[in-house]
Every structure is written in C-alpha cells, then in structure tokens.
C-alpha cells in the first residue's frame with residue numbers, strides 16, 4: 477500500500493478516537509458527525525499544535541455546527557443550477573463538475589457540507605457519463621472546473637479516464653482541478669500522478685490553503701512537483717473566524733504561497749452554509765484585510781476578494797474604494813498610505 481493510502485486509511489472518523497489529550501465532549505461531537513462527517517488524517521492531525529488553534533478549528537467538529545439558525549443548506553442554489561446531476565452550470569462559459577464525493581479531510585466550514593462525504597453526494601460512472609454528454613452538447617462551456625469532494629483522491633486511472641473524456645470534447649479549452657490535497661494530504665501528489673496530469677494541458681489546479689501553518693515541507697514538495705509539470709497553481713482561501721481573520725496572518729499566508737509557487741487567486745467571504753455560521757466574518761473585516769495587502773506587499777500576493785452571492789447569483793468582487801469622480805473628468809484618489817492625489821481625464 478502506498479503511503480498516502482495508508483495515511484488516509486488511518487484517518488480518525490469517530491470523535492471517540494480523537495487523541496486523549498483533546499478535551500472535548502465526545503458524545504456531543506458524535507451527534508455532529510452523524511450529520512456532518514469527520515475525517516482527520518494523521519498528516520493533518522499533526523499540524524494541530526494546541527486546542528482550538530487554526531488547524532484544529534478547520535478539522536475538529538464543533539457543537540455550534542448544529543445550532544446554526546441563520547444559514548441555508550444550499551446557499552449557492554447549486555442543486556437547482558444542475559441540469560444533470562453533479563454538473564453546476566451557472567455561468568455562460570464554464571461549469572463546475574463534481575467527480576468525487578470524498579476528501580482527505582472534511583473541512584468543518586465546507587460550502588458543500590450538505591453532501592460532501594455522505595451518501596447525499598453520489599458520483600457514479602453513470603453520473604459522469606451523463607455530464608460528459610451534457611458538456612459535449614453544450615459547446616458554450618469552454619472551462620470546466622473539476623471538483624467534488626476532491627478529484628485528486630480518485631485513483632490515477634479513474635481520474636485519467638475523466639480527463640481523457642473531457643479532452644475528447646473539442647469545445648472544452650481549459651480544465652481546472654479544484655483540490656485541497658496539496659494542503660491536506662500532500663503525499664498524494666506522487667510523481668506518477670503528476671506525469672499523468674501533465675498530458676492534459678492547459679490544466680490548472682486551484683488549491684486551498686487557509687493558514688501559514690499549512691505550508692509545510694511536504695506541501696511545498698507537492699506544489700513543486702505540480703509546478704514543475706507546468707501546471708499553474710492558484711489558491712482559493714476562505715476567511716474564517718478564529719482561523720485567518722487577521723491582516724498579518726493573511727499577508728503571511730499570501731507571501732508564503734508565492735514561495736511555493738502558488739498564486740493567490742481568490743479570498744472568499746464565507747458562504748451562508750448551514751452549520752458554518754460560527755466561522756463567518758464581517759465583510760468590513762475582509763475589506764480591511766484587502767487594504768492591508770494592496771500596496772503594502774507584492775501585487776502578486778494580492779488575490780481578488782469575492783463573495784459568492786446567496787441564491788446562485790454568482791461571484792462578485794468586493795473592492796476597497798480608492799477613487800471618486802469629483803466631476804468634469806477630475807478624479808480624486810488616495811493611495812495605500814492614505815495620501816491624496818488627483819488625476820484629470822483627457823478632454
């Protein structure tokens with residue numbers, strides 16, 4: 477058995493099996509995990525340094541998941557936007573394709589918490605083939621986001637088959653894989669996997685790191701292998717209370733991502749997903765974090781801050797304002813230091 481499979485097989489899935497040093501109400505947490513599954517693999521578990529630290533909060537269930545009275549099961553209206561199962565077609569030229577139901581770790585804040593890792597998300601050869609047929613008869617879709625669950629938890633052969641089928645559809649120009657594996661189980665990124673992936677260019681991978689403590693030598697090695705195969709790497713970070721809702725932590729994370737050749741792509745405002753209300757942060761805090769990045773550090777380290785609007789209305793950027801038009805082509809700006817300056821439009 478190769479080591480990533482062994483590590484995954486040794487995951488804790490029952491709160492009763494959490495380390496004895498974890499002072500938690502195991503019985504109360506098992507109520508949580510009967511609704512929302514838990515999986516903490518030994519690699520990610522080792523990143524926890526103390527109770528309720530940013531790694532703990534992402535991985536260990538919390539009773540607050542069951543007391544959320546504000547959020548909704550499917551805030552992005554994904555079920556209604558799926559004309560065939562597991563294929564969400566919301567935007568004109570791209571689609572989100574769920575190819576696997578499980579992950580290397582079940583993030584407590586997952587936006588697809590209603591179904592990831594449960595029997596409510598069923599991926600079969602039949603759902604995959606139905607989706608290929610939809611993509612083939614919908615040539616407007618030129619960019620397919622392969623997601624789940626985590627696509628990189630599939631066996632190499634299975635994923636290769638999916639990518640081959642997608643590449644047989646001439647209207648698909650770009651394939652993107654969304655995977656948290658480089659962060660949560662980096663040893664899954666084997667040389668064999670990478671050799672297979674590089675046959676499907678242009679292939680992009682968007683991964684998901686939320687805290688600088690996740691950037692380990694193992695994660696760096698996984699990203700290096702992918703980048704060396706010519707796969708551009710992006711990161712989609714989510715703002716999470718008690719994890720990363722702090723300008724210094726985010727700046728540090730963004731800079732560390734660049735060192736492992738991952739380009740920060742999005743910072744997301746937390747979705748209104750049922751069971752995650754305790755993670756949400758105010759929009760103004762996200763704006764403050766963006767102001768702390770813009771101008772203060774490399775432009776490469778500044779992603780787009782966006783909200784995926786409830787009801788399936790899509791992603792919208794949330795921008796700090798730096799300009800106002802006074803009139804007659806006169807624009808007033810302030811820079812990152814708060815200094816004022818004006819600019820005159822051409823006559």
Ligand SMILES: *Cc1c(COP(=O)(O)O)cnc(C)c1O
Pocket residue numbers: 564565566567570571572621791
């Ligand atoms: C996020 C998302 C996309 C991709 O959006 P980009 O802004 O192009 O990264 C596509 N489809 C769905 C349903 C999405 O949620």
Ligand code: SF4
Pocket residue numbers: 578579580581582583585586587588592624625626656
């Ligand atoms: S890896 Fe992604 S899909 Fe899986 S539980 Fe975490 S956020 Fe959800």
